[in-house]
Amino acid sequence: MKFTPEHRALEDTVVKFCDKELNPHIAEWEAKGQFPAHEVFKKLGNLGLLGLKYPEEYGGAGLDFSYSMVMAEALGQCNCGGVPMAIGVHTDMATPALARFGSDELRRQWLTPTIAGDVVACLGVSEPGGGSDVAAVKTTARSEGGDYVINGTKMWITNGMQADWCCLLANTSDGPPHKNKSLIVVPMDAPGITRQKIHKIGMHSSDTAQLFFDNVRVPKT
Numbered sequence: 001m002k003f004t005p006e007h008r009a010l011e012d013t014v015v016k017f018c019d020k021e022l023n024p025h026i027a028e029w030e031a032k033g034q035f036p037a038h039e040v041f042k043k044l045g046n047l048g049l050l051g052l053k054y055p056e057e058y059g060g061a062g063l064d065f066s067y068s069m070v071m072a073e074a075l076g077q078c079n080c081g082g083v084p085m086a087i088g089v090h091t092d093m094a095t096p097a098l099a100r101f102g103s104d105e106l107r108r109q110w111l112t113p114t115i116a117g118d119v120v121a122c123l124g125v126s127e128p129g130g131g132s133d134v135a136a137v138k139t140t141a142r143s144e145g146g147d148y149v150i151n152g153t154k155m156w157i158t159n160g161m162q163a164d165w166c167c168l169l170a171n172t173s174d175g176p177p178h179k180n181k182s183l184i185v186v187p188m189d190a191p192g193i194t195r196q197k198i199h200k201i202g203m204h205s206s207d208t209a210q211l212f213f214d215n216v217r218v219p220k221t
Contacts (some may be wrong), residue, residue: 001066006067009071009108010067011070011073013049014049014071014074014075014077015077015179018074019077021040021043022079022218023042023077023079024122026080026083026205027075029080029082029205030204031195032205033204033205033207034061034162035205036083037086037120037208038069038120040087041082041117042118045117048061050087050090050114050115050116050117051115052067052091053068053072057094059112059115060099060106068091080203080205081202081203082202082203082204083204083205083207085206086158089122089123090114090121090170093173094121094122094159094166095114095115095122106185110185113188115163120159120162120163120164121163121167122159122165123155123157123167124139124167126154126156126157127155128210134169135177136177138152139153139154139169140152141171141184143172143220146220147217148218148220149215150213150215151162151215153213154210157209157210159207159208160195160207161195163188164187164188164208165188166188166211167186168180168184168185169181169183169184170184185218186213186216186218190216190218191216191217192215192216193213193214194212194214195209195211196210196211196212198210
């Protein structure tokens with residue numbers, strides 16, 4: 001790959017952001033066990049850094065993945081691993097499926113504000129019993145009229161305590177384990193969701209949660 005002046009300009013922007021907006025606060029955030037995700041992500045969104053590879057119609061930059069790689073590498077300037085990890089979950093784990101497969105309505109409702117930094121996203125895949133073994137997922141989303149009714153538990157969820165929405169993997173049928181699942185946009189203020197903070201031996205500034213879903217109802221759309 002050949003680095004262009006545009007790649008170098010992006011790298012410079014991210015490095016300066018780390019030095020000015022992140023590093024002066026890392027010790028405080030690590031001690032607290034959480035960084036202010038909404039505040040930090042809004043600043044990143046204002047710089048256009050949360051949607052580098054996403055379509056311009058949803059607020060993205062419409063660039064190729066090489067720019068995301070440059071940003072990820074430049075985030076190494078941050079004096080901890082937790083904040084870059086949280087940013088990466090927001091930009092490259094919780095949102096790709098929505099950007100690629102979501103309806104236009106869903107993308108405008110959830111992807112656009114996520115790219116803008118107005119909301120925080122998390123990914124709900126891992127579970128206590130199966131870790132990140134996707135075939136072992138036990139969380140269910142039962143069809144009931146025009147809704148899904150979700151029951152289950154997700155574990156080790158980065159951004160889980162502060163997230164506004166979750167890209168949730170759940171079983172939506174009784175078919176084979178590699179064919180019976182769907183990714184569902186779940187608003188984290190929906191009734192029936194409980195969050196429990198997980199205390200870790202590292203990555204302290206990145207909040208990590210166990211999420212409980214008890215008859216959580218979301219529209220099938």
